[in-house]
Amino acid sequence: MIRFRTVDLLVTVLIGAAFGVAFLGYGQLYTLIGPLTAAFKPAEGLLAGIWFLPAVLAALIVRKPGAALLAEMIAAVLSMLLGSQWGWGTAISGLMQGGGVELAFLAFRYRRFTLPVAVLGGMLSALLEWGWEKFAYYQEMSWTYSLVMLGFFLLSGALLCGVLGWAASRALAATGALDAMPAGRERAQRARAAAAAGRPAGSAGSAGPAGPAGPAGAPAEGMSRDDARA
Amino acid sequence: MTNLSLRGLTWHPYSRTEPTVLDLDLEIPAGQRVLLAGASGSGKSTVLRALAGLLDEEAGELTGSTPGPARPGERGLLLQNPVDALVAATVGREAAFGPENAALPREEIQARTTAALDAAMVDLPSGRAPLDASGGQQQRLALAGSLALDPSVLLLDEPTSMLDGDTAAAVRASILATAAGRTLVVAEHRLAPWLDHVDRLIVLGEQARIMADGPPHEIAAGLDHSPTVPVRPALLTQRDGEVIAALRGVAAERGGRPVLEDLDLELRGGELSVVTGPSGSGKTTLLRTLLGLTAPSAGSVERPSPEQVAFVPQNPAHSFVAASVREEVLASPWARDEQLADQLLERAGLSELGQANPHTLSGGEQRRLAIIAALAQDPRLLVLDEPTVGLDAARHLAVLELLDAARAEGCAVVAATHDPALIARSDVEHRLSGREAADGEADDSDEAGSTRPDRTIGPVPRARTIPADALNPLVLSLIGILAAIGSFAVQSWQGGLLALLPIVLLGPLAVRSFRGGLLRLTPILLSAAGLAWTTALLGDAPSLSGEAWLLGAKEAARITVFVAPGVLALGSVDPTALGDALGGRLRMPARMIAASVAGLVRAGHLGRQWEIITHARVLRGLGSRTSPRMLANATLALLVDALRGAQEQALAMDSRGFATATTRTWALPSRLRRADLLGVVIALGLAVWPLLAEVLVG
Incomplete structure (x- = not known):
């Protein structure tokens, strides 16, 4: 069995919790496409992908089996406890969304953590979530419209979950917040290679340029380098 | 008690171009009190983590010898920002976290928790929320969390730097009082308040090179003191600014x-x-x-x-x-x-x-x-x-x-x-x-006054108790799940309306206040209305015909029957009790459940960070709190905050024995009582009632 370090567990859980909190602020997005969805409810599928983000981010960052599912379930349980309008349906959605992403990374045996796999994950989540919603919420919707809705779901899963999630994982790595994680290590190694090649380490920040270093010998003077948070 | 020793330690985090600690030899005899000084970035924190045995070989290259603790919790570690160390919803459970990881029996957990909270002079009753406490109380609580495992070594990373002068002095006093008979290593840049209380001062330079090591006052006198902050010469005599x-x-x-x-x-x-x-x-x-x-x-x-x-x-x-x-x-x-x-x-x-x-x-x-x-x-x-x-x-x-x-x-x-x-x-x-x-x-x-606060570990306190609180979270979950399954029997709008009846009757038992109930029910009713509209518009029947609307009404009733019992019942579930039930009763993987509870407990804290993050952006003129760009950007900032916190929190939890806590105990039993039997009956009733309702309306 793959062992989760404590930091793996906490990073996964906190990705879920942070999204659970951020999602509360996302309700407003639906008002943006309000005119569209009032006439044609399935257009809400266009935003479906954002709800799978915790799963794809956890998979890309933690890179261990089960991370996607756990992060998405935490986000789902948090919204349930806070009073999500879908009640226990939210838990099933969490399972579907986390499970879809999990399947994509499983298909590549947790060895590839690239954009195409993230996009596939987003689309699988979209497919499963659509299936669940069709069954639980939109039983009476005609199949024509249901399939149109599926199209929106897949598009959204690919873009808002897959592409956006992948971009977010890169942006997070650039902040140094993932340095203890495999996803951050790649950035760090690139920065180290760049530094070794004599270029300033760019996004490696204060880890790269030595700063206005004072004489290394004098303790009080040695303070000139700031503490970079590891 | 063992000596602490680092031999030839080099630590090169993968994220850095240079090792942060280079070939360090350090011996600290048992019982010694050591003050660790040095500029920010000199590696003080890393040395403390090495002494705690918590350098993570997946995050960097480690060479040299760093003998780890003999048992989990033998070496307590306190972090600069106590918020990072907190894991629980109540003060009592916070102090109990280490003993739970050590799989101690419940009476022992209570005894240890009481003693630790007393020793660290935590002035809060055990039902208080640690994340809402002041910084000083939080740091004392973190100290109590370490003490509960009876550490022989206390490692403190700038434990008072986030606190104001008086509070810092009080926390320092608590630390020194509890350090008796233990090895103490404190990293600090404000040296003066510690000098009288330590046996040895070590000054670290770049890459944790030992620049000076010896009697505290002697070494401190030899240090070129950090630049003093000049006081502005004269206060304004007249205030003439606009x-x-x-x-x-x-x-x-x-x-x-x-x-x-x-x-x-x-x-x-x-x-x-x-x-x-x-x-x-x-x-x-x-x-x-x-x-x-x-x-x-x-x-x-x-x-x-x-x-x-x-x-x-x-x-x-x-x-x-x-x-x-x-x-x-x-x-x-x-x-x-x-x-x-x-x-x-x-x-x-x-x-x-x-x-x-x-x-x-x-x-x-x-x-x-x-x-x-x-x-x-x-x-x-x-x-x-x-x-x-x-x-x-x-x-x-x-x-x-x-x-x-x-x-x-x-x-x-x-x-x-x-x-x-x-x-x-x-x-x-x-x-x-x-x-x-x-x-x-x-x-x-304020509640504590001069008397000793209540130390009994109990459930997370509630503002007002309601009948649903008597049920185990598992039974409350069962009610929601079975009712959701039962809802699929709804076939007609008449049956749907009848199926709503028990929910209307039982609902008040699960609502804490009229306003709270309304807050929980409004989104459901809006969703149901939305579904009715969608069904009437996009169903197989002619759009918006009478027939389509009846179909819509049926769907609205069905979805309400599907979600309402669950949403109402979940109002009485809190993450801590749910964790106790899933971990303690269902025996789900202990570390996953405990970490999940620690994350869910932080939701309120994360919500406050989210507020600050979005407000800071609005104040910078970067758009409204509802623009997609702002939301994306704020989410990223919240994730940075949460992920950095996660890494610190992992350290704090591992110093309390979490890494190996695959079998742990839970400080409170997740009881199934007689009321739960009634709950199960309600759950079963809700599962079959929609079917009965359909039969009744024919």
Whole structure:
């Protein structure tokens, strides 16, 4: 069995919790496409992908089996406890969304953590979530419209979950917040290679340029380098 | 008791170009008290982590010998920011976390928790929420969390640097009292208060090279003392600056509790004002009122137009939006002067780092960046929350100089602070006394008084008890799940309406207040209405015909039957009790459940960070709180905050034996009582009732 370090567990859980909190602020997005969805409810599928983000981010960052599912379930349980309008349906959605992403990374045996796999994950989540919603919420919707809705779901899963999630994982790595994680290590190694090649380490920040270093010998003077948070 | 020893330790994190610790040899005999000094970045924190046996070989290259602890919790570790260490919803469960990991029996957990909370002098009853406590109480609570495992070594990483002077002294006293008979290693940059209490002072240089090691006073005397902060020569004798912002007769509340009353305050151009006062006295509320984030309940607020107001939050990273330092300075639409930006970067000593990602900067650099990004919009009013907290002397002076520069430009600068140096440098001090807050912790200890607070570990307290609270979370979950399954039997609008009947009858048993119930039910009813509309519009029946609407009504009823019981029942479930049930009763994997509870408990804290993050962006003129770009950007900032916190929290949890806690105990039993039998009957009833209802309506 793959062992989760404590930091793996906490990073996964906190990705879920942070999204659970951020999602509360996302309700407003639906008002943006309000005119569209009032006439044609399935257009809400266009935003479906954002709800799978915790799963794809956890998979890309933690890179261990089960991370996607756990992060998405935490986000789902948090919204349930806070009073999500879908009640226990939210838990099933969490399972579907986390499970879809999990399947994509499983298909590549947790060895590839690239954009195409993230996009596939987003689309699988979209497919499963659509299936669940069709069954639980939109039983009476005609199949024509249901399939149109599926199209929106897949598009959204690919873009808002897959592409956006992948971009977010890169942006997070650039902040140094993932340095203890495999996803951050790649950035760090690139920065180290760049530094070794004599270029300033760019996004490696204060880890790269030595700063206005004072004489290394004098303790009080040695303070000139700031503490970079590891 | 064993000696601590590091031999030939080299630690090269994968994220760094150079090792942070190079070939370090360090022996600390059992029982010794050691003070570890050195500039920020000299590797003090890493050395403490190495002594704790917590350097993670997946995060860097480790060579040399670092014998780990003999048992989990043998070496307690306290972090600079106690918030990072907190894992539980109540003070009692927080202190019990280590003993739970050690799989101790319940009576023993209670005994250890009581003793540890007493020893660390935690003034809070055990039902309080740690994340809502003051910094001083949080650090004592973190100490109690370590003490509960009876450590033979205490390793403390700048344990008082986030606290104001009096609170720091009190926490120091607690630490020293509990350190008797233990090995103590404290990393600090304020040495003086510790010198009398330690046996040995070690000064670290770059890469944790030992620069000096010996008797504390002797070594300290030999140190070239860090630059002293010059006090501004003379206070203004006459205040002639223009009034730029003012509070007049302002009263304000926080969480329904009045914190400010009849407050008058004028902020003038060219003046540095400080707002001081103990924790809970309303400093933050004052700043929020001044910035327009909190509406005053009485009085009036004058302030310049939004583009002339700039704000720097306590955690500077909360305001960051850009991918490079230079872009950060120019990020606000009100900061378009590139020349000014370059000057400011120069003045803050950040020119070299123009292309670096703001989040990769050190704490001191981040603080300066946030301040110059605020100054880049050439504000008339600059508002800062604790701008110097946690900085060492050199970093500290650099921040003060930036504030001086702003003042010289005619800006009105106001800072909430505990920092004596900043207060000494200010032109005007507004001291908030707080309501009965004389001891500095009044909002925490008001219930405790002079008697010893209640130490009994109990469930998370609730404002008001309702019948549903008598049920086990598992049974409450069962009610929701079975009712959802049962809802699929709804086939007609008549059957759907009848199926709603038991929910209407039982609902009041699960609603804590009328308003709360309404808050929970409104989204459900809106969704149901939405579904009715969609079904009537897009169903197989002709759009919006009578038949289509009846189908819609059926769907609305069905979905309400599907979700309402679950939503209502979940109102009585809290993460801690759910964790006890899943971990203690269902025996789900203990570490996953415990970590999940720790994450869910942080939701309220994360919500507060989210507020600060979005407000900081709005105040920088970066758009409304509902724009997609803002939401994306704020989410990223929240994730940075959460993920950095996760790494610190993992350390704190591992120092309390979590890494190996695959079989752990749960401080409270998850009981199934007689009421739960009734709950199961209700769950079964809700499962079959919709089917019966269909039969009844025929």
